[in-house]
Amino acid sequence: MRLDSVRIENFRNYSDVYCAFDPGVNLILGENAQGKTNLLEAIHYLAMGKAFRTRKEAELIRFGAEFAQLEGLITGQERQHTLKTVLFSGRKSRQLYLNGVKKKTHAEVNGILTTILFCPEDLMILKSGSSVRRRFLDHGLGILRPRYDTALAEYTRILESKSKILRDRFQEPSLLQILPDYSRRLCQVGAILISYRARYLQALGEEATRFHQAFSGGRETLEIPYRTVSTITDPFAPVQVLEDQLLAHLASHERAELESAQCLTGPHKDDFDAALDGLSLKSFGSQGQTRTAAISLKLAQRELAQRELGEEPVLLLDDVLSELDPGRQDFVLNQIRSGQVFITCCEPERLTRLGKRIRIHGGTISEE
Numbered sequence: 001m002r003l004d005s006v007r008i009e010n011f012r013n014y015s016d017v018y019c020a021f022d023p024g025v026n027l028i029l030g031e032n033a034q035g036k037t038n039l040l041e042a043i044h045y046l047a048m049g050k051a052f053r054t055r056k057e058a059e060l061i062r063f064g065a066e067f068a069q070l071e072g073l074i075t076g077q078e079r080q081h082t083l084k085t086v087l088f089s090g091r092k093s094r095q096l097y098l099n100g101v102k103k104k105t106h107a108e109v110n111g112i113l114t115t116i117l118f119c120p121e122d123l124m125i126l127k128s129g130s131s132v133r134r135r136f137l138d139h140g141l142g143i144l145r146p147r148y149d150t151a152l153a154e155y156t157r158i159l160e161s162k163s164k165i166l167r168d169r170f171q172e173p174s175l176l177q178i179l180p181d182y183s184r185r186l187c188q189v190g191a192i193l194i195s196y197r198a199r200y201l202q203a204l205g206e207e208a209t210r211f212h213q214a215f216s217g218g219r220e221t222l223e224i225p226y227r228t229v230s231t232i233t234d235p236f237a238p239v240q241v242l243e244d245q246l247l248a249h250l251a252s253h254e255r256a257e258l259e260s261a262q263c264l265t266g267p268h269k270d271d272f273d274a275a276l277d278g279l280s281l282k283s284f285g286s287q288g289q290t291r292t293a294a295i296s297l298k299l300a301q302r303e304l305a306q307r308e309l310g311e312e313p314v315l316l317l318d319d320v321l322s323e324l325d326p327g328r329q330d331f332v333l334n335q336i337r338s339g340q341v342f343i344t345c346c347e348p349e350r351l352t353r354l355g356k357r358i359r360i361h362g363g364t365i366s367e368e
Ligand code: ATP
Pocket: 011, 012, 013, 014, 030, 031, 032, 033, 034, 035, 036, 037, 038, 039, 059, 060, 061, 062, 063, 319, 346
């Protein structure tokens, strides 16, 4: 799949721009704060229906504007599609159109344009807190399994309600009566998440190991074991078994949850470890090893998406190359040869012979 062109109105620092893209590599050049990442954000938002730098959609709309509009021409599976999103600054909810036909949710346009983003923070994915790794997992799984996205959204909703009950029950003790219902539901949906995550991590681990081995000249073996709730004996077990084991863990933490007024147990605490030849990267990995493993994970994610979707997702590389030494830059560039890629960078010297050059200056776009 590829994005042939995009029109951006009132999105971030763009007022009204149009740009056609190369089916291969698109180099996005410009000085700091000109709108390079904003362009990637627009493409990512159009494709995935989610922003990657903010949770507040209003921030995406150009300061002072009433609405933002993104429209892309996409080629996928031998057909052309137009995808359009309109965001409003007030209470009005977002509108979405596929080939001119209004759609209710982004799930209905799933797979029309899929993007995988790689940014400098991803290089620290194995050193950061667990929420970053969960987000990585959630994104990768969401691309492949729309039902995972639905389950995750439901889990998040129940979790928020349960947290509110735990906080508010001091003022309103009657809330405690409905607490068990929420706990049960949380374990039901939580079991589904664990089941998906275990399978995804296994497949991802195989691919990542392969990339990391190629990267390290066959010297290092990367493993990414899943870390979930401690009562889960086998995350591949049937969902009903997982649910019972989650309930058991919850039962032993009931008092602690009431006292701390927090949801202490469940897959919202999930994590995965990363180890090279049995040594945890978080504790023992060098900078280079950590980065290399992170790149392997990201390339593995793209590989899985490509294999399962039957089409190559569009790759968005935001400032990653400048963070890498020349050897790693070459490795990444060699691995991403196929499919459509958008690369932002400030110093293009090393990349001059690649693809189309797009110059960004103060929210304007010109082709070189
Ligand atoms: P760098 O090389 O530093 O990463 P960049 O070219 O990627 O720079 P962007 O992050 O794309 O820069 O653009 C940042 C600019 O966009 C900032 O100057 C910011 O003020 C502006 N900006 C962000 N959101 C909005 C908005 N909603 N309306 C108008 N301008 C915005």
